[in-house]
Amino acid sequence: MSFITGVGLTAYGRHEGSSSLDLMSKAAQLAITDAGLRRSEIDGILCGYSTVAPHIMLATVFAEHFGIKPSYAHAVQVGGATGLAMTMLAHQLVEAGVVRHVLVVSGENRLTGQSRDASILALAQVGHPEYEVPLGPTIPAYYGLVASRYMHEYGVTEGDLAEFAVLMRKHALTHPGAQFHDPITVADVMASKPVAMPLKLLDCCPVSDGGAAFVVSREPTSGIGVRVRGCAQAHTHQHVTAAPALSELGAEIAIAKAKQAAGVAISDVRYAAVYDSFTITLAMLLEDLGLAKRGEAAARVRSGHFSQDGAVPLNTHGGLLSYGHCGVGGAMAHLVETHLQMTGRAGNRQVRDASMALLHGDGGVLSSHVSMFLERVR
Template identity: 30%
Template structure:
């Protein structure tokens, strides 16, 4: 089977909720049903399940298959935080290539609110539980505030340039009915918002919420002929750089060259990018590590471009997590479903003109002083 013969046949989303009384599996089922309908496939066609969720334990991929009523020949549990959903697509593709499955439901979701997010972070892993939380590390905001300050002092990165990410993504979100935050946002609003963890302010931070996202990975001959999306290339990397607190780079730099070599094209050839946006500074670091600009030059790159759906580099065209909300680990799949929506020409009101090629990146699993996991896929309209 040729590597180019596998792709995404359909996608599904739930509405995001700031507070919910719904069960986690009700979100999974709704997103999965929507993905199947989009793929024009039946429930019985699924023989693989990849699932990513912070709230899932003590359940796992196998017990999730039981609860969803699936009998599968391949099961995958995401362990890389919000890099996991993108990694699940890479691994689903490998499973299909090796004959372990034919049609894989890749799903990601969580059902907590702001308070639940804080509780999660305090017990996220042993390094945070034993060494971060007892010392009042400030959660993710505290950690990424340090990273942004370090980037600013190392490279002269300007807050007004980072703010372009939040402001332009909000402009896209105003055309996305599923975004929780759709009010107008100016650069002055961004710069003058209340401090959360200096230098981070309110509009640098995501809103924790509940919801789920899903895609169907299968061979292109099973996908709707006019809607198929090819998986061109994809890689993941974990614990890079090693033993460095508050690094200004991530695993993307280790595989960017081979990612583009596989595809036969690079950063200047993409019609849009969907990058993991828990904070604008991490979007900036991804732009550097993935070769959209040189390391340390992202501030000028941001100043020279526009990033809304009709900008010079459409970025997180549905609004990203900064405007849609962060439904836990579903934030790592939000970028995928938005990319598929764009490549199928279904992003009504925010459709990127002639969108044919897109890049999607994930990031996650915060540990002692840094995030551990990076993942990226290149997708194109088939």
């Protein structure tokens, strides 16, 4: 058994003069304070990778910088799924009695500390070095290919995809730390600059500076406990050229195993935090996870199903699409927001019921998946 006992999150956007270590440190201290712990009580650290500061021993570099001496340290890298993969590993470590309090942390100054070309080059390396990278595709290009196929198979339109960007922006408007605070419409998304058709600028998450952290402990450290009820992973491929059929991607495998581990059904979910690097990512994952039928996720958005006051509120901080995306820390913000919702501390974003939450992370081009259920206990 393990519990998320504290969370920390910086604003996302532009942090001039802050290094990746600075942003990680700020988020880490917020999480430790939130858990009611001292730095000296942290005996494990899990650190997400960084493209801005790609040190081969980033976890211990951060531990030294932050002033802790953990008995267990590890760096993890499975793309956008890294945050939840680290949470799953922390859960297993405390359950096994290896450590008592694990600090999970990541952050990058990708917006101010890395050039546009360097960022594009670094992320494009998820492609096959012989069959894909030499042809010059970018991450948006890979997802554009996926989007075209998905739209063809399930009758999804560009207007449908735009609905997800509009919803995420609507949610971001109420969070002071979000990168974007200007409302947008479906028409705005449709009129935005083409990036990798059918994906346009507002279908894509931004590049951000920011940091996120949380503490995973063997026991609750406050009155309301947020327990890891069950989790699972799936890794079906790395490269687009080796990907299985759209109906056989890893999200379906991971969620099936997570439901079995947690002993819950999708109908039990009251809050959802789902990876949203692109609008097509969110549309596909919601359907793969069983939160909507094939081709019908956009209709559920339009009906208000995933709104703050809907049946299953989704990414109430604005997600990657509007809160921002600073690498591994981007998706970790989803868990921070979930914890705030589950402990009744989300302020004007607070939903009616977040007693059972589903989180899902996606790494690569729908390559690596982690599904997780969190449960509120007293």
